[in-house]
Amino acid sequence: MCQSVFRNKRDTQVTFSLINRTDSVPLAKLIDEGELREQLDHIRSIRLSRGESTWLRGNTFYGKRQMFRPDFMEWFENLQLPPYHLERVGDQYELTFEGKWPEVMLWEIPALAVLMELRGRAVLHDMGRFELQVLYARAMTRVWEKVEHLRKEPGLRIADFGTRRRHSFLWQDWCVQAMIEGLGERFTGTSNCLIAKNRDLEAIGTNAHEMPMVYAALAETDEDLARAPYDVLADWHEEHEGNLRMILPDTYGTAGFLERAPDWLTQWTGIRIDSGDPAEGAETAIRWWQERGEDPREKLIIFSDGLDEQKILQLYHQFAGRVRVSFGWGTLLTNDFRGLAPDDRLAPFSLVCKAVSAEGRPTVKLSDNPNKAMGPQTEIDRYKRVFGVGQQQAFEVVV
């Protein structure tokens, strides 16, 4: 995704901002500001190691050797993440990043992971040595029991998408090992490149909401705006093929997006369902392929929103055979500490880091779940009009 941005929108000025959708977690009370700054400063000090660079340059991604172009890699090797702006406001932190899009976008994952891990450490700090041991024993048991449920389905395909909201790095690494050991072939890889490299796994992932959000913010007219989500994928189409040609259709409403989609998009490999009712989203996708004369059984649906093992199995049973199904399992894989600490202080929560403006214009997300919408209300109204989004059903956002 960064390479695509680097190639197509290298100089676009963006602002990314931390958004804690779970008000009840008072991050600024839990995490010491000095400690947070130390971590963020450390992130700015790190560079790709030689081994990491070699791996990125030489590794095969989705069957394609040298996916990363030499000019991108050279830029990446010399990259220092841009400065951050951190301010405490009440019990929350305002944390923003400004600069060129390909640089700023790389803040999202480490910023979120650091906040999640520092919050966890703050809670762990109050626990006894023994409570800690039992805490992890319970968490391990829980992960393993999920894996044991999932391993009963030989046809499952699941990847780790849990980097940004992981409990900690070591914990994510442990969860990945549990998936390797327990799921074998059913475990298709991780979106964490370091873990993929260290454990010889597939590094996988696809495009995210920030792409249409920034493209849309840059649109001058309503006509440009309506075309923006397709422009993203046209740029992407040039860059990638195969499993990377995944449509993320929900940024401004899945139904309208598919309805107005150009025909070349029906050739794409599949669709990622990331908000709203996942079964309904999948039915919409299947109908769309059928209407456009495609065989859904050759298409791929990736579910990636708020998954846990029960929902994975339920969706798998509902759609296996009708369409190829895969799962990007995030927070409840790498951070399911629900109910394991006093007052549930280790429960995962909904922290995101989003593009909030591009070239000074606010970004907008509508999503298939109004609880995930963002942007100024006047802009939301305009986007709803342009994209023909009517009444939406709201779903609670847990993680």
Next chain:
Amino acid sequence: MCQSVFRNKRDTQVTFSLINRTDSVPLAKLIDEGELREQLDHIRSIRLSRGESTWLRGNTFYGKRQMFRPDFMEWFENLQLPPYHLERVGDQYELTFEGKWPEVMLWEIPALAVLMELRGRAVLHDMGRFELQVLYARAMTRVWEKVEHLRKEPGLRIADFGTRRRHSFLWQDWCVQAMIEGLGERFTGTSNCLIAKNRDLEAIGTNAHEMPMVYAALAETDEDLARAPYDVLADWHEEHEGNLRMILPDTYGTAGFLERAPDWLTQWTGIRIDSGDPAEGAETAIRWWQERGEDPREKLIIFSDGLDEQKILQLYHQFAGRVRVSFGWGTLLTNDFRGLAPDDRLAPFSLVCKAVSAEGRPTVKLSDNPNKAMGPQTEIDRYKRVFGVGQQQAFEVVV
């Protein structure tokens, strides 16, 4: 107990023998004979370390400094355990120890612990690195959940009696730490002297069935036999006071034992209930004290048979306030791996090491549970007649 035997029956020749009451566990198929011999030879090679000896000589047991007499300690420091006789018979091992009682009796605990641990290692050997980690995570979680149930009762008194059938030494040590951390004052100590020494706990314990069994086997006449269980306690009475004055009344039937008990025994601190229905045993004890004019609220009952946390809580709720209650928690504290390994191959089982003869005469145990009885049938019949034991209710022996 060893000091009492050393003092009173130093030269009595005894035979102790391993008895696997759980036929379904084929020890000789699971445990390599060479490995077992290596462990048993190792046991014969070890001596009290200087630190251990200092601790035994100087430590305070039950508030009494220098419980162990210098002549006993000198003997103990120079002790080498006597040879063992090991033979494979079918899928079981015959393992016997012959020699002087104070020497042979010390084989029981290490022999059992080694067999339990080697059996566990044999099962663990077939498991993957990850399965092992999750196995222990589950077992830790289970122990801790038991502790969490028990900690809700501030008045509980529980000790670790789980050495002989522990899953392993390190595991017992972990369980003890869980008890320390979770139960605080409610955890009264451990019968494992090494762990008591290392973790600065009370080393606790009392007399066992081998005492009346050997004394009874040595009896020349039926009259001597009837008196033997009281002779044991008369010898014990001289040696100990306070919490060590615990009656173990079930060897030849609790009811008859108490009925015929001399008056000085009613002064003793309490009674240990180790077979039969524990609530019934406790009621029998309470009635006995009342009939002999003692206040049961000043007496101590120690439950020690097949306990788990539910049974502990149930007995506690039934008897707290009516009598002082304490628990000696054994196998299901230190070896509850039930259901955690494939085919339940780590489940604890009922392995004992018992005095089977003294000076060439067979020993007999009747117990309050006929499933725990042992000895030749003619001798059992004689003992039943002498001790007036009639119909007994049978209880399944799990551990």
